[in-house]
Structures are given as structure tokens and as C-alpha cells.
Amino acid sequence: MKKILLISSLLILVLFGCSANKMEEPVNSYQADKRPIEKIEENSNDSVVEDTIKDSSEFLITIKNSEIDSLYWLIEDLRFTIDSLETALDISNSRVAVNNDFQIPDSMVFAGRVFDLTNERVLDKFETIFYQELKNAHKFIPRSGKYFSYFDSVFTQYNIPLDVKYLAIAESQLNPMAGSRVGAVGIWQFMPKTAKGYKMRINSFVDERRDVFKSTVSAAKYLQNSYNYLAARGAQDWLLAMSAYNAGPGSIAKVIKNQEAYNFFELLMRVDETHKYVWRAAAIKLIFENEEAIFGKTFERQDPLLSYAHNTGIYLKGHYKIDDWAKAQGTSIGRILELNPWINIYKQSRKKYSAINNVVLPPGDYQILVPNGNGVDHEKLIALEKQFLQANAGFFTHHTVKKGDSLWKIATKYKTKVATIKSLNNLKSNTIYPGQKLKLYGSGSTKQGSRSYIVKKGDTVGGIAGRLGVTSKWIIANNGLKNNNGIVIIRPGQKLYY
Numbered sequence: 001m002k003k004i005l006l007i008s009s010l011l012i013l014v015l016f017g018c019s020a021n022k023m024e025e026p027v028n029s030y031q032a033d034k035r036p037i038e039k040i041e042e043n044s045n046d047s048v049v050e051d052t053i054k055d056s057s058e059f060l061i062t063i064k065n066s067e068i069d070s071l072y073w074l075i076e077d078l079r080f081t082i083d084s085l086e087t088a089l090d091i092s093n094s095r096v097a098v099n100n101d102f103q104i105p106d107s108m109v110f111a112g113r114v115f116d117l118t119n120e121r122v123l124d125k126f127e128t129i130f131y132q133e134l135k136n137a138h139k140f141i142p143r144s145g146k147y148f149s150y151f152d153s154v155f156t157q158y159n160i161p162l163d164v165k166y167l168a169i170a171e172s173q174l175n176p177m178a179g180s181r182v183g184a185v186g187i188w189q190f191m192p193k194t195a196k197g198y199k200m201r202i203n204s205f206v207d208e209r210r211d212v213f214k215s216t217v218s219a220a221k222y223l224q225n226s227y228n229y230l231a232a233r234g235a236q237d238w239l240l241a242m243s244a245y246n247a248g249p250g251s252i253a254k255v256i257k258n259q260e261a262y263n264f265f266e267l268l269m270r271v272d273e274t275h276k277y278v279w280r281a282a283a284i285k286l287i288f289e290n291e292e293a294i295f296g297k298t299f300e301r302q303d304p305l306l307s308y309a310h311n312t313g314i315y316l317k318g319h320y321k322i323d324d325w326a327k328a329q330g331t332s333i334g335r336i337l338e339l340n341p342w343i344n345i346y347k348q349s350r351k352k353y354s355a356i357n358n359v360v361l362p363p364g365d366y367q368i369l370v371p372n373g374n375g376v377d378h379e380k381l382i383a384l385e386k387q388f389l390q391a392n393a394g395f396f397t398h399h400t401v402k403k404g405d406s407l408w409k410i411a412t413k414y415k416t417k418v419a420t421i422k423s424l425n426n427l428k429s430n431t432i433y434p435g436q437k438l439k440l441y442g443s444g445s446t447k448q449g450s451r452s453y454i455v456k457k458g459d460t461v462g463g464i465a466g467r468l469g470v471t472s473k474w475i476i477a478n479n480g481l482k483n484n485n486g487i488v489i490i491r492p493g494q495k496l497y498y
Helices: 002-043 046-094 120-134 137-157 162-172 192-197 212-231 238-247 249-259 272-289 291-295 323-328 333-339 378-388 407-413 418-424 461-468 472-478
Strands: 107-110 113-116 309-316 364-371 398-400 437-439 452-454 495-497
Touching (some): 137 291, 162 238, 162 272, 192 212, 238 249, 407 418, 418 437, 418 472
């Protein structure tokens, strides 16, 4: 009860205190604006007075609107404060007593290797990590019900020890939205470069590192590749493959070569964090295996993800909002976002007093998790999916230039070309201005840059451009060709777009 009263008092103090401070400054400026109006009433005709009053009123409205905007930001800050306090309260309420008489066993098996916990060096390290992991057990044990059955199915398919699933808890506490200071994201904490190497898409609209299904399969492939790489160098040890998940197989291979040791317990890692992930995963397994003995109870598990939702395919040839698609599936866009954390919310610039956000998917083939048991509007779904197959820009047909924008940045963002944007907007140079509205794409299959020409023996860029009715610069820009002092190299059989 004391905690609830404390939270209530804090919120009242923040709300009224900030509101009073925010309101004080505009009042002073209103009073300052009134004096010229009174003076004009004495010395000017009625029309001047009316114009001045109108200008002053508009200025007051502008200030008032600015004040309202500030209050919206204040509300967001308060919401964040409330969320933080609720989280702290939940953690406090969910803490459970730990049986202090619980004894760590003399040994345990993890990923096919025996941890000798009678060894003082091993026990000291294991015990420290074990008690650290107990603090978050009330979070990750319930979450395990949601994901572990799927993890097990994937690891079985790839012949990977099932104990590897505990590595996901060490990495992210089973939180798909987890992110590290160095840029790793998702349940399996992939770095951008590694993720793209395993065909996970990362852009303004999606981050498939947060896709539980794709990231788990990618993690399995990475672990299997690491194991095979190290095994070829004499180290057939899944604990080392798990170490490689953090440090990279090349780094582990160097340690093996330098120290001429071939198993996890013999090697001394330069970075302790690399070792620590494996120790954490082993300690977490021991917590799961002794849950009732440690806590005096078993935690309620969340339902398996695929017990209440299923994956359905969607294919798009342009950028499209999927709000109506979600409704046709018998659900809401909010529920789709909840089930698919890999879909980003695309934030438009603020209009009036509120931020307008959209859920947009770029061109591609996707598997989207949809809740079971909803009435699907098949007729509407067919119409929408037919629309998605139109080869146009979909949602993004224009871009309003902002401060700091360049044609190159805009072209990169929308996956088009600078030359295309310049042609569509009749731009003679690369100069653009804030507030300028640029057309991004042509319509259908007639847009420039979609036609092609196959280079023949003896062709030159200038000759091709003349025959096709375009400029040499257009062909060079559209095809990423290099102009070295007027010399542009092309080869017979090469396809050029114009």
C-alpha cells in the first residue's frame, strides 16, 4: 500500500509541478503582446486595429499550440515514468523466496560436457554466476513456455544439443526486443553484419533479428557452422561452439592454435565475457532442473507461441500499409505488431499535435504471425493481396525534403536511384530544399529505368544512348558505371537499364 501511495504522490507532483512551470512562460509573453494593441487603438484607424488584433491573435494561437505540443511530450514522459514505476513494482511483487539450504551438486552435464563442481576454481566461478541468475528467474522461467518447444524442434532438426536453448536466456532473457550497447538485437542477439549474412533483413521497416522463427534457425545454422569449423581443427566441443557464438569461430580457432588446447575447460579466453555466456547458460539449466527445490514452487509458464497463433504468407511488390490486411485477417494491427516484433513502426513527421505512425512493409515475401480463431474476410483479403502485387511504390510515392537530406540519402532510403528522382522531378542539379516534395517512383511498368538493353560487340555508351534516345549520363547513373576521364567500360552481353 505504501508503494502505491508513493507512486500516486510522485505522479501528482510531476504532473502539476511540470504543468505550472510549462504554463508560466507563455502568460508573460501574452501580456507583452497586448501593449502595442492598446496603443494602436488610440492612434490608428479601425482597419489597422483589426489587422493588428488579428496578427496578435494568430501569434497567441501559435504560442498556445506550442504549449499544447509541450504538454503532449510531458504526457509521454509521464507515461514512461508510470511504466518504469509499474515495472519496479512488478519486480518487487514477483520476488520469491530462495531456499538457502539448496546445495549446488558436485557435477552436472551441459551440452554433453561434465562440469566438475568439486573443482574449487570451477565451483567458485559457477556459484557466483548461479546466484546472479537467480535474480531474474521469475522473468525467464515463465517466458520459456512461449519459446522452448520451438527451440527444441529447430535444434533437433540441426542435430544441436537441446541445452543450447539456455544460451538464449543468457543472451536476452528471452526478450525479442532486447538490444545491446554494441548493436546486437533480438532473442539471439545478432549483430547487423552477421544477421545479413544469414539472410535476415534489416531496414527502416523490418528487423528480422527480432523474428523468433528466422533468428532461431539462423542461430542454429551459425552454431552448426561454428562447431564444424572448430571440429575441423581438432576441437569437437559444443561449449567452444557456444563460445564462438559470442567471439566468432575465427577468434576461438586462434586461441586453440596458440594454446594447443582443444576443449572448453583447458582454454584461457582473452575476453572473460566469451567464457561467461557458457557458464551462465549452464547455471540457468541447473535453475530449471531444480526449480521447485530452489523456490519451493514451480512458475506458471506462458503458452507456446504456436498454440494461439499461426504463420501466414504475404508477398508485396511495393511498400504498403498492412492495417487493412490485418483487419481482413480478423485481427488488429496492434495485435499483429505484438505477435511480430520484427515489424517496425514507421514514424512520420509530427502533424499538428500528434505523431502519425504507420505499419508499412517493403517489397518482399514475409511470414506474419496471426492469432488463431478469427473470422477471415477472404474476399477483402484477395483484393488486398492482388493490390500488393502491383509493381509500384505503394505507400511511398513522395518524399518531403527535410533539413540535412540529400538526393543520395533519399534514394538509399527508398531503394531507388538519384538519376531516377532527378528525372521524375525535372531536377537539373542535386540541389534540393527543405519542404520540397519529390516524386519517388513512376507508375506501373512504364517508369524510366525499367527497360533494358543487351550490349553488343563494338557498342559504346554514347552510341547506345543515341539509339535509345537517352543521355550517356542517364545510362551511367542507372547502371552504376564508372566514368574514368570519359572512358566507360562495358562488355558484350552486359544488360544495361535505361
